[in-house]
Amino acid sequence: MATIGDVARHAGVAASTVSYVLSGKRSISPETRQRVQASVDALGYRPNASARALASHRSNVLALVIPLRAGMHVPVMMQFATAVVTSARRYDHDVLLLTADEGATGLERVQQSALVDAVVVMDIELHDERVPLLRALDLPSILIGFPLDAEGLTCIDLDxxxxxxxxxxxxxxxxxxxxxxxxxxxxxxxxxxxxxxxxxxxxxxxxxxxxxxxxxxxxxxxxxxxxxxxxxxxxxxxxxxxxxxxxxxxxxxxxxxxxxxxxxxxxxxxxxxxxxxxxxxxxxxxxxxxxxxAEEIGQQAVELLISKLDGLAPPAGTLVPAVLxxxxxxxxxxxxxxxxxx
Amino acid sequence: MATIGDVARHAGVAASTVSYVLSGKRSISPETRQRVQASVDALGYRPNASARALASHRSNVLALVIPLRAGMHVPVMMQFATAVVTSARRYDHDVLLLTADEGATGLERVQQSALVDAVVVMDIELHDERVPLLRALDLPSILIGFPLDAEGLTCIDLDxxxxxxxxxxxxxxxxxxxxxxxxxxxxxxxxxxxxxxxxxxxxxxxxxxxxxxxxxxxxxxxxxxxxxxxxxxxxxxxxxxxxxxxxxxxxxxxxxxxxxxxxxxxxxxxxxxxxxxxxxxxxxxxxxxxxxxAEEIGQQAVELLISKLDGLAPPAGTLVPAVLxxxxxxxxxxxxxxxxxx
DNA sequence: GTTGACAGTCGAAGCGCTTCGACAATACCA
DNA sequence: TGGTATTGTCGAAGCGCTTCGACTGTCAAC
The missing domain is CATH 3.40.50.2300 (Response regulator)
Structure with a gap:
């Protein structure tokens, strides 16, 4: 598997230059950009996700907590899940699946190990046990569904x-x-x-x-x-x-x-x-x-989350209008x- | 967030010793082990997943490719998915969700970026386009379902x-x-x-x-x-x-x-x-x-995959006996x- | 009493990337 | 014309961990 160093050598530039070409975080001359891009293509280079995450403090992975609780209708949930995954990919993120039965523990775990950058939580109860944790946890999150007290949280749901x-x-x-x-x-x-x-x-x-x-x-x-x-x-x-x-x-x-x-x-x-x-x-x-x-909600949920990760402060509550x-x-x-x- | 260095300092040992305590890959005296464990608990230390993956070449993440294709019955798929996630957690792995519509590309992507260690693929067709790729890809995999030509692949399904x-x-x-x-x-x-x-x-x-x-x-x-x-x-x-x-x-x-x-x-x-x-x-x-x-199959699928990751060569085909x-x-x-x- | 073997620990290297500061080289202004 | 920005690139440090080799003691064996 090619590394950024291989690409740099192939293109005759420094590794950092390759990095900047890929991220666009510094201006690069058109000639260099093209040369690097050609090397990337030639070597089939793909950045190592762990290395990238370690260096940048961003894993580009979102967690999705899906409910598996009695009475929930599975196909609808899957629609949400699918929409979340599809939208996440559009923003170059992947989705880690967490089952609700790992509950609050799971959220803590993925946050502390820096496995994920943010989390989407479905199937919210009025007095959800995960809500206080989410408030405390310094992990960007979005809830699909509104708890009774949504203070400090970002939520979205159909009205x-x-x-x-x-x-x-x-x-x-x-x-x-x-x-x-x-x-x-x-x-x-x-x-x-x-x-x-x-x-x-x-x-x-x-x-x-x-x-x-x-x-x-x-x-x-x-x-x-x-x-x-x-x-x-x-x-x-x-x-x-x-x-x-x-x-x-x-x-x-x-x-x-x-x-x-x-x-x-x-x-x-x-x-x-x-x-x-x-x-x-x-x-x-x-x-x-x-x-x-479901699709619209899942998609918007991801967009809200991404905007949070970009340092923006999206609206705390989004009620998707009901249409008959x-x-x-x-x-x-x-x-x-x-x-x-x- | 505490690092392994913090734990080492707190316990008065080298970072490598902490690592060995946690992994059990070298023998450690009981006293040291306890002291380190105490420090881990005291600091609430949890290893950084990216750093671990980078150093060890193991992400401890499995990919699960779920089908979203016409005619598939969603609740059954969810049962498989849930069983896979739950079993994976038992082996200290997490599960990344891939939708089938990213297809072969998605598999290549997660493998080349070293995002996952192995992959579970559901909804296999007799002439599945992913089969040749999987054979070529040097990514441990297990198929839930049998393609016509399963040569070189590990498959499991109900008979x-x-x-x-x-x-x-x-x-x-x-x-x-x-x-x-x-x-x-x-x-x-x-x-x-x-x-x-x-x-x-x-x-x-x-x-x-x-x-x-x-x-x-x-x-x-x-x-x-x-x-x-x-x-x-x-x-x-x-x-x-x-x-x-x-x-x-x-x-x-x-x-x-x-x-x-x-x-x-x-x-x-x-x-x-x-x-x-x-x-x-x-x-x-x-x-x-x-x-x-579904639960049994999902669980066995993960077990087969883990055994592959441990360097074993599990049976190529597992037919779960049908019971009426x-x-x-x-x-x-x-x-x-x-x-x-x- | 020496020799090995082994248990227990340490330090350093290195995984592959991002990012910071530095530094030419060029452009722009008065 | 000199001085100041601006642009494009580089090298090095560092992210937090694992792992290798090396080192120090102990203990058993002869």
Whole structure:
């Protein structure tokens, strides 16, 4: 493997000159630059990452902490992860994978051994144990998700409060009076995961504002659980005509269940999902939805982190605006028999 | 951040002695060892990863190439990835995430920059473009999956041929005469992904051996596609009584479709799945299945890799034995009306 | 009582890079 | 025309660690 010294010799310059050609940190004459570049190409030179990191105090590696916790929907996480890796590469960084079960320890470890320059943390809880550590740790970080107290931290996430509000507004606008929020598995609420809580908040606030009736329930990702939950919802509120779903894996089962209960979508029941666009598009009928722009969020997360590494002070909190796309699964509230005969 | 020099000074020894205490590569007197250890603890010393890597030519980082290709089932991949990360940590290694779309380039890059010591590659095709590179690249590697020509490479995977055979044997043993293989999305076959091909091979061989009738079809992961595919299968072979499924995301929809077609499982139709055990357990009825032991495979992959790094020559190919667990979804072949009235 | 062998420790070299200060050589201004 | 910037390059130091050879004692063996 060629070293910077080999390149220097080949080009007839000093090693430092090669370094400056590569980094662009000092001006180099065009002739020299070209000669060096030619030598780099000829020798297939690639700087040694460790040596570079040792000398420059920069490893050009980001850590990504991914959650492996009960109730989280894996494909969405992977979308985040992929976006992070892809974006990192654009800024010439690599990504080290940390599982959440190494927890706070893992963060300390990679920081103290200078393995990584910065860290992206996913799946933030309202009272996340990693938050105080992150504040203390002198390791640039970005959280995908907001803890309750985000003081001193940089966070980004979809505006889930607004997402829920948009759904409720949409349904209320269509005349629905009784709607339900079919949420994540209860484990996710119990952990006080930020996005689930905020969605619920937004739902409650919007329902109250519209003066309509809103039910909420968690839901486990199994066909039977969906059936049971929907039946329970309809028992509590037989005149339910709208459903907001924040739970990707149950979307398919939910539509089946409604079908088997003889409730047509959207004629008898409007369904709105908070999920990735392709998932919404893939259902029959195509679901009206608020998209979870995983790619955009992952990308922005990396950009924020890179700007931090460049010594800038990016905004502490970034809420990606929620956007509702009306498709085929939501329509005007049905005229209930009761209301016409009453 | 404390350096090895700080520790040495604190303990009153040479830096090299500290190094030897930490690595155990030379014998150290118990007193010295303890004194050094105490200093390490007192100062909270953690070796600098770059310096260590530079001096020792070992980064203690493995690369994991994960596929993000059409038709792959994400949760299973994540299980592999998690197992790899967790196992790697047990051997004091970290894991760098490479997306498959950086392809061969990415492998070359991390090797030439000495970022990683070895690499785990997932989602291997029969004629994988990375295989020749891997052979040439002087970078210890392990493939999860077998290319057609595995010469010179170390591979591990579930024995999918045997998995399919077990399924067919099981159904044939129950008297089924006409069975189908509901496979992965066609993109996976078109790429000639190893596991899908080998399952098909095993299915064909076993069906021939038993002298029974076997149909095969790919299937896309959408409710309608499942419906269409099953209908097509039943049109071609109305007396189909057994189904082998290798396609996790369609399992739920498949059971729905069979229900809606009035085919009871297992009375009218036996269903066998090749999928993770928890998925099989989570269905109603609980599915008879051949498990995909992602955790075990990921772990073994790391162990093989570590042994390679230790200069050993592990077996070139490891086939993890397939195990069939009979649950509630498979039963004796129904006596068809035709056969009783004929 | 000498000789080896071995355990335990040290110092120095070196891994491959970045970066700082120095130094020509050239350009620019009055 | 001299003095001051500016540009382009070099050499050396140093990042924090591992590892090699060398050195000093001890102890067993003869």
């Amino acid at each position: 889930f409060v607004r997402a829920a509000e948009l759904c409720v507004d949409h349904l209320a606008g269509l005349g629905h009076q009784r709607i339900g929020l079919l949420g994540t598995p209860s484990a996710v609420y119990e952990r006080q995961t930020g996005f689930a809580h905020r969605t619920r908040e937004g739902f409650r606030a919007a329902v109250a504002r519209h003066g309509i009736h809103g039910l909420e329930t968690p839901c486990e990702p199994a066909h039977e659980a969906v059936m049971a939950t929907v039946e329970q919802l309809l028992r509590e509120e037989p005149e339910l005509t709208g459903l907001v779903v924040q739970n990707e894996p149950i979307i398919g089962p939910l539509l089946d269940v409604l079908r088997s209960l003889g409730r047509r979508v959207p004629e008898d029941m409007s369904v709105l999902a908070i999920c990735a666009d392709d998932v919404a598009e893939g259902q029959r009928p195509r679901l009206s939805s608020v998209a979870i722009p 796309t009306a498709r085929a699964s939501s329509g005007p509230a049905p005229q209930l028999d009761r209301s016409t005969t009453a | 999918f041929v045997r998995a399919a055979e077990l399924c067919v044997d099981h159904l044939a043993g129950l008297g089924h005469q006409r069975i189908g293989l509901l496979g992965t999305p066609s993109a996976v076959y078109e790429r000639q992904t190893g596991f899908a091909h080998r399952t098909r091979e095993g299915f064909r061989a076993a069906v021939a051996r038993h002298g029974i009738h076997g149909l095969e079809t790919p299937c896309e992961p959408a409710h309608e596609a499942v419906m269409a595919t099953v209908e097509q299968l039943l049109r071609e072979e109305p007396e189909l009584t057994g189904l082998v499924v290798q396609n996790e995301p369609i399992i739920g929809p498949l059971l729905d479709v069979l229900r809606s077609l009035g085919r009871r499982v297992p009375e009218d139709m036996s269903v066998l799945a090749i999928c993770a055990d928890d998925v099989a357990e989570g269905q109603r009825p609980r599915l008879s299945s051949v498990a995909i032991p 667990t009979a649950r509630a979804s498979s039963g004796p072949a129904p006596q068809l009306d035709r056969s009783t009235t004929a």
